[in-house]
Amino acid sequence: MERILTRNIEKERSHTLEVYEAGGGYQSLRRALASMSPEALTDEVKKSGLRGRGGAGFPTGLKWSFMPKDDRPKYLVCNADESEPGTFKDRVIMEKDPHLLLEGCILSGYAMGAKTTYIYIRGEYVFSARRLEEAIAEAYAKGYAGKNILGSGFDHDLYVHVGAGAYICGEETALMTSLEGNRGYPRLKPPFPAQSGLWKSPTTINNVETLANVPFIVERGADWYQSIGKAPKNTGPKLYCLSGHVKRPGTYEAPMGLPLMELVHELGGGMLHDDRPLKAVIPGGSSVPVLRAEECAVDLDFDSLAAIGTMLGSAGVMVMDSSTCMVNAIRRVAHFYAHESCGQCTPCREGTGWMHRVLSRIEDGGGRQQDMDLLLDVADNIQGQTICPLGDAAAMPVRSFVKKFRDEFQYHVDHRKCMV
Amino acid sequence: MPKVTIDGVEIEVADGTTVLDAALSRGKEIPHYCYHPGLSIAGNCRMCLVEVEKAPKLLIGCATTVADGMVVRTESEKVRRARASMMEFFLINHPLDCPICDQAGECKLQDYAVEYGDGRSRYTEPKLALSKAVDIGRHVMLDQERCIQCSRCIRFCREVTGTGELAFFQRGERAQIGIHPGHRLDNPYSGNVVDICPVGALTLKEFRFRSRVWYLKNTASVCAGCARGCNVVVGAAADDHDQIGRLRRIVARYNGDVNGHWICDEGRLSWQRIYAAPRLMTAESPAGTPADWDATVAEVAETLREAAGRSRAGAILSPRLTSEDLYAWRRLFEALGGVEAGVRRIARGEDDDLLIRADKGANAKGAEWIFGAGATEASVLESARAGRLEALLVVGDPLDPDDTARLDDDVRSKVARVLFVGPFVSGAAEAAPVRLPMAAWSEQDGSIVNFRGRIQWLRRAVGTKAEDRPGWRIAADIADAAGVEFPSFTAPGEVLAALARDVAEYRDVDADTVGMLGVPGRTEAPAGA
Secondary structure (H helix, E strand, C coil), X not given: CCCCCCCCCCCCCCCCHHHHHHCCCCHHHHHHHHHCCHHHHHHHHHHHCCECCCCCCCEHHHHHHCCCCCCCCCEEEEEECCCCCCCCCXXXXXXXXXXXXXXXXXXXXXXXXXXXXXXXXXXXXXXXXXXXXXXXXXXHHCCCCECCHHHCCCCEEEEEEECCCCHHHHCHHHHHHHHCCCCCCCCCCCCCCCCCCHHHCCEEEEEHHHHHHHHHXXXXXHHHHHCCCCCCCCCCEEEEEEEECECCCEEEEEECXXXXXXXXXXXXXXXXXXXXXXXXXXXXXXXXXXXXXXXCCCEECHHHHHHCCCCCCCCEEEEEECCCCHHHHHHHHHHHHHHHCCCXXXXXXHHHHHHHHHHHHHHHHHCCCCHHHHHHHHHHHHCCCCXXXXXXXXXXXXXXXXXXXXXHHHHHHHHCCCCC | CCEEEECXXXXXXXXXCEHHHHHHHCCCCCCCCCCCCCCCCCXXXXXXXXXXXXXXXXXXXXXXXXXXXXXXXXXXXXXXHHHHHHHHHHHHCCCCCHHHCCCCCCCHHHHXXXXXXXXXXXXXXXXXXXXCCEECCCCEEECCCCCCCCCHHHXXXXXXXCCCCEEEECCHHHCEEEECCCCCCCCCCCCHHHHHCCCCCEEECCCCCCCCHHHEEEEEEECXXXXXXXXXXXXXXXXXXXXXXXXXXXXXXCECCCCECCCCHHHHCHHHHHHCCXXXXXXXXXXXXXXXXXXHHXXXXXXXXXXXXCCCEEXXXXXXXXXXXXXXXXXXXXXXXXXXXXXXXXXXXXXXCCCCCXXXXXXHXXXXXXXXXXXXXXXXXXXXXXXXXXXXXXXXXXXXXXXXXXXXXXHHHHCCEEXXXXXXXXXXXXXXXXXXXXXXXXXXXXXXXXXXXXXXXEXXXXXXXXXXXXXXXXXXXXXXXXXXXXXXXXXXXXXXXXXXXXXXXXXXXXXXXXXXXXXXXXXXXXXXX
């Protein structure tokens, strides 16, 4: 299988402009600026079927087309806040092939008339941020960024902004609020970022991996791109982050629609311990509903996972074997969301802590018969009632764990200890 | 104009109206905490979730703009369930200290818990323990546990005063309202955060633990602190069991033409001034000796009449007296055949760009309309110093003892008789051998005119133990004793009626037209001028 997004990463000094150019880097930018109109570029991305790789899977070209065609300054924001537990794919691009991201940013900026990209990167990614800064300096020096790029008359500046370690700042509106120098609070929608985003200007926020796809769509065309992937509307190459009880955890590239079991057993080398069978998989980062082992014969793409009630999310595939206590696992997840809730709106602020405390009590042997129903109810009362998706992200895993592994919770309540 | 159907009733509202405002315009309150009409939309409390047809989720009424044909349900089962769940969330970490909470009785958390909450709590985990009495400013105390994080106070300090002292610190359930390090909530409008706090998280130092709110008698009135004339509600506690009462607090009352939703701290605490000096309890003659009212009035009348007959009488009046008082005094002075009257000017500090006026004369504009701009305290004092006055009547300040006219030794040595009418033993009262007690601000009804010429109505909120009378009635008593012709005034409305016939700016004004929000006086130039 041909690797696309990760074609450079094993090369010596893959992060340098020299190596990137030698592999055909910035040719897409050169070509687009010379021969494609912004509209044509947007159309090509629309036709490619590229869907956002940050989690929601929204069609990228369509998102770009929401940008108004007026005289206000427009911004592209690259979401490099990769904070969803179990997710470590954007980091590979930023560390190993930063110019791919930059070329994607500049092309995307060209498509929507944005003269500025802000790359908002999580504070923990110190090395990624340094690599990006170095790459940006190289790109400016060679005329790929800045004023009058490659003599085309198109200007585009890129800035790296390092976050301060809050999960919520990966939510696009909180990210913008943080970028503006304020406390990272999500904003009410509407208005949507394309109408009123960064500094009240039209803004599009795209994930690192999403933007890294754009140079290839320009290079080889939408038809080629569409041919990658198993299911219609689920196209292109995809980075999967495999972690948990497997022999070879890591980031793997495969065409969209890679069967989950193929990822676990072939790319991941199988279960970590041969005598401990698969129990559950969280397929898309810690915020998506968990799958029981018998549900795992599924392709990893947006629509296949949605069909069985979960999500591709950030493609953070977390594998759990038979030694995993599901109460302990969801307690850890619930702690994360309680800790990362920004506290702005009531259901998430109060509900995430409540769920975590109930789960802790169950695991610690203080569970009550009504606790499972209580957890489901509290999760229900959070979901859909919050300002931003963090509430849903906290509620969905709790609901799915309690629903799908209720026997384990019941055992904890009845016996005041774990069944595994 | 879009038409929206709210709970089955179709209404037409202006473009851009929110669902919450649209409902409110028809008298239907959608429950809310963070929404405040004087602040930006935060949308954080989630209490105003409503069902909008064709929307996949419940939407918050405060941030959802009505669209033509929109169908909204604010009382559906789904909505009531969402509200109940919000109440449960609000209460899990909220302390059960209602019995000692100053907000109890006017607390939105209590009100909505009764209306939408469940009687029992499913929360059995430990509640978060936070700081209970944080001193954050000159007038404001913060209770972190009671706070429901609606952010009204933060938005007030950012958007209204522009001072930005408050912010959220920490996140999630550990998030707390706090004050920026090294700062204090000491802006001149800080007390408003107490008014807008929907729970008992922010309390006023000068009110906390002083009275249960349900014992307060609330009276819609007008602040007499400065020439703005902010609309207020005066709360008085009848803790003496004698219907006299004692002022306990002043809170803001909305008037879009005067003060919006806000008042300044000085006005909020202005009621304390009434208790800042000894009250004149009875008529006194000589000073310090209680005297019969009628005899003292007769003495004042005789003194004034004789001096006026020789054109050697003067009077200094406070600019905080009601229009009715001022007009009655003017009629008396005219009937006596000429008293040189001057109105004090009380000025402190500077006008700011929100509400505070340097001119503290709450009725300075009314005084100008009634006596003319030339009737100043300075000119009266000049006459006194020149030895042209035998008798000088001082009508003291009804709000602040310190604002009553003072007479220096020069004046005192040159005026044979100083007569005093006022509530407090302060200023000129100390030099006056004859004193008559007068009602203070909040103890009588009457109109005052703000610096923009808006006529507003003060209402009696308390009584006193003093043997006092409203100023207009004292003037009438003196006229009676002096045997001069004087209208028979028996109520402030009658004085206002006479004033409305006599002084152009008050034309057609009566207590009804003034109403709760006041009415502009007639200041337009006559036709052809």
